[in-house]
Amino acid sequence: MCNRYEQAATEAARRALRVLEIEMFNSAGSIIHPQGQGEIVRMIDGKRTISQMTWGFPLIMAAVRKRANEQGKHPRPKPVNNARTDKLSSPFWRRWTGPEYRCIIPVKRYAEAYGPKGSMKEAWVSIPDQQLMAVAGLLRPSNEWGNCYTMVMTxxxxxxxxxxxxxxxxxxxxxxxxxxxxPMEHAAHLCRPWTGSVEIDWTNHLWAG
Structure with a gap:
């Protein structure tokens, strides 16, 4: 599952995704990690708009909440940064699948870990000769991190x-x-594997985190 990616340049996303508006936000690094700030494209008043949000839906497991309450502490949520296509109809995800909660994540390339446990390295996946991939995403408001998004996986x-x-x-x-x-009954059919070509850069950089 994707736990880090390099986002496409804002101007490249604006051109490729025919964005009409860009909200004001502070620039972030190009490599996005869970709970980091990333750029997404969503519809606002009928216009494709680039916004910046936190990557990952906050989730607090019942056991974590109980333990934190017993210790008199605030429970710390973990970021759910991937949404599996076969789980989108579940109660947890279904409420965030309407058009108003869908977005596009402009991704230049995404990383996966490879190699033996303890010495895993980064492999970066991209599409040859393309400035970005238009990755399907979901967004939602949250009390913990404000507006946030997750990446749909297949x-x-x-x-x-x-x-x-x-x-x-x-x-x-x-x-x-x-x-x-x-509507989701139509959009769900788009959640399928990419059949076009991809390029993988098997780096020697150690996978950290």
């Missing part, structure tokens, strides 16, 4: 399966409009 196919058994849902440009605006 089974990996082709060369992408060499890096991990799952991969982000990468949308063809013709399907971006449907993901942002169609």
């Amino acid at each position: 089974d990996a196919a082709g060369d992408a399966a060499k890096a991990h058994s799952r991969m982000p849902v990468i949308l063809a440009q013709d399907n971006v409009e449907a993901w942002l605006n169609e």
